[in-house]
Amino acid sequence: MSVLQLTISGLREELQAQRTSAVAVTRRCIERIDNTDDQLNTFVSRCDDSAFQDATAADVRLSAGKAATLTGIPLGLKDIFSTKGLRTTCGSKILANYVPVYDATVVERLREQGAVIVGKLNMDEFAMGSSNESSAAGVCRNPWDTNHVPGGSSGGSAVAVAAGQVVAALGTDTGGSIRQPAAHCGVVGLKPTYGRVSRYGVIAYASSLDQVGPITRTVEDCALLLEAIAGYDPCDSTSVDCPVPDYQASLRDGVAGKKIGLPQEYFIAGLDPAVKAAVDAAVEVYRGLGAELVPVSLPHTDYSVACYYLIATAEASSNLARYDGVRFGVRHCTGGGLIDMYQQTRSAGFGAEVKRRIMLGTYALSSGYYDAYYLKAQKVRTLIRQDFLKAFEQVDLLLTPVAPTAAFKIGEKMDDPLQMYLSDIFTIPANLAGTCAMSIPCGFDAAGLPIGLQLIGKPFGEEEMLQAAWAFEQATDWHTCRPTL
Numbered sequence: 001m002s003v004l005q006l007t008i009s010g011l012r013e014e015l016q017a018q019r020t021s022a023v024a025v026t027r028r029c030i031e032r033i034d035n036t037d038d039q040l041n042t043f044v045s046r047c048d049d050s051a052f053q054d055a056t057a058a059d060v061r062l063s064a065g066k067a068a069t070l071t072g073i074p075l076g077l078k079d080i081f082s083t084k085g086l087r088t089t090c091g092s093k094i095l096a097n098y099v100p101v102y103d104a105t106v107v108e109r110l111r112e113q114g115a116v117i118v119g120k121l122n123m124d125e126f127a128m129g130s131s132n133e134s135s136a137a138g139v140c141r142n143p144w145d146t147n148h149v150p151g152g153s154s155g156g157s158a159v160a161v162a163a164g165q166v167v168a169a170l171g172t173d174t175g176g177s178i179r180q181p182a183a184h185c186g187v188v189g190l191k192p193t194y195g196r197v198s199r200y201g202v203i204a205y206a207s208s209l210d211q212v213g214p215i216t217r218t219v220e221d222c223a224l225l226l227e228a229i230a231g232y233d234p235c236d237s238t239s240v241d242c243p244v245p246d247y248q249a250s251l252r253d254g255v256a257g258k259k260i261g262l263p264q265e266y267f268i269a270g271l272d273p274a275v276k277a278a279v280d281a282a283v284e285v286y287r288g289l290g291a292e293l294v295p296v297s298l299p300h301t302d303y304s305v306a307c308y309y310l311i312a313t314a315e316a317s318s319n320l321a322r323y324d325g326v327r328f329g330v331r332h333c334t335g336g337g338l339i340d341m342y343q344q345t346r347s348a349g350f351g352a353e354v355k356r357r358i359m360l361g362t363y364a365l366s367s368g369y370y371d372a373y374y375l376k377a378q379k380v381r382t383l384i385r386q387d388f389l390k391a392f393e394q395v396d397l398l399l400t401p402v403a404p405t406a407a408f409k410i411g412e413k414m415d416d417p418l419q420m421y422l423s424d425i426f427t428i429p430a431n432l433a434g435t436c437a438m439s440i441p442c443g444f445d446a447a448g449l450p451i452g453l454q455l456i457g458k459p460f461g462e463e464e465m466l467q468a469a470w471a472f473e474q475a476t477d478w479h480t481c482r483p484t485l
């Protein structure tokens with residue numbers, strides 16, 4: 001089977017039956033990376049040696065019959081996850097030399113299962129962006145057309161999965177950073193409910209919004225990887241202590257009789273006709289599967305982007321205060337005192353988008369403006385959350401586009417931050433509401449670029465959302481399409 005089609009579920013069987021070995025699969029992924037990464041620029045750091053060590057250990061475990069789901073599966077990690085002994089830059093010059101002394105909880109959970117970590121993946125600097133263009137490591141390219149962006153901020157994670165460099169990857173999603181690149185690269189991406197997955201050891205952008213989630217080739221893989229990373233962690237006080245369901249067990253339960261809401265505010269004028277057509281066709285697929293599609297309203301949707309860019313930047317300005325040249329990363333100092341050192345370090349270390357957001361956030365939090373901006377945005381956030389909770393009194397799930405257009409060209413929106421921010425108009429609300437949402441492939445535009453369908457579930461309703469995603473995937477074959485490189 002082509003390396004482009006390998007899945008966790010398929011490989012797990014092959015590995016456990018010893019028809020292939022973890023070392024052999026890892027070698028195939030590494031060869032694929034060698035052959036494609038010049039074109040794609042997906043990896044910020046590779047760790048081939050430790051990957052082969054992981055694989056060798058996995059093979060021992062497999063032959064002892066002690067394998068877990070992920071034993072021997074080659075995975076990639078967004079460069080935002082702390083990895084012990086492995087450089088973690090978060091896409092920034094300021095962390096160019098940062099080597100963590102511990103693993104993030106999610107990384108620890110993957111390692112406990114015996115997964116093979118292949119390397120660290122490109123991303124927008126500090127996860128701020130929708131195109132991967134703000135990365136200090138340079139843009140990473142869309143495998144369907146390398147003149148186009150892969151989406152962001154988890155662009156490298158989506159590209160690595162779409163291009164067959166790894167079997168699956170982890171990303172983070174603060175305003176759409178898993179779902180939007182997954183949509184743009186034709187793969188599956190899931191943002192769990194806030195609190196479902198530990199954020200311990202994940203470099204913070206906006207702490208009340210950040211969540212970790214899987215990017216995979218199939219819905220089943222997404223269920224398996226989510227189950228591996230989900231659950232309470234005493235090291236993250238926002239992780240919720242409630243049992244993790246067996247997501248895979250209930251995948252086949254179908255959508256007959258389910259009520260799926262179509263929020264009218266998401267089917268707006270700026271929506272690209274090809275995206276609209278693909279989403280309309282998906283609605284018909286669900287109707288054919290026995291679901292009931294009903295119109296709903298999320299009346300405060302219009303305020304989401306403004307609300308997000310106040311809250312996210314405010315939290316970022318506070319989180320990024322720690323990069324001062326003292327404890328973490330690179331220090332720049334050409335003389336002067338302590339304040340000069342801070343100034344030189346931060347001026348040289350942060351890129352333009354990160355600086356813009358630190359300034360916006362600092363302003364929104366400053367005395368005299370706090371009530372007018374930050375506090376007001378928090379109140380609007382509550383209204384947005386209430387819109388979702390009200391909608392979920394009537395329906396089981398919501399169905400929307402992931403992004404207004406397919407992947408745009410590299411450079412197209414770099415001079416216009418507002419246009420860039422608007423590419424997250426359909427993904428941001430679920431983060432503000434704290435609920436779960438995912439992206440699944442649902443078609444292509446005329447240029448052959450993938451289009452994503454978004455399903456939004458109830459808080460902690462990942463199980464029901466994955467069932468609906470699986471039903472769609474079985475009824476269509478978009479998820480089997482792969483880019484040629």
Ligand code: GLN
Nearest residue numbers: 127128129174175176177
């Ligand atoms: N694109 C959005 C932003 O720039 C979302 C990023 C994210 O989810 N990390 O903030």
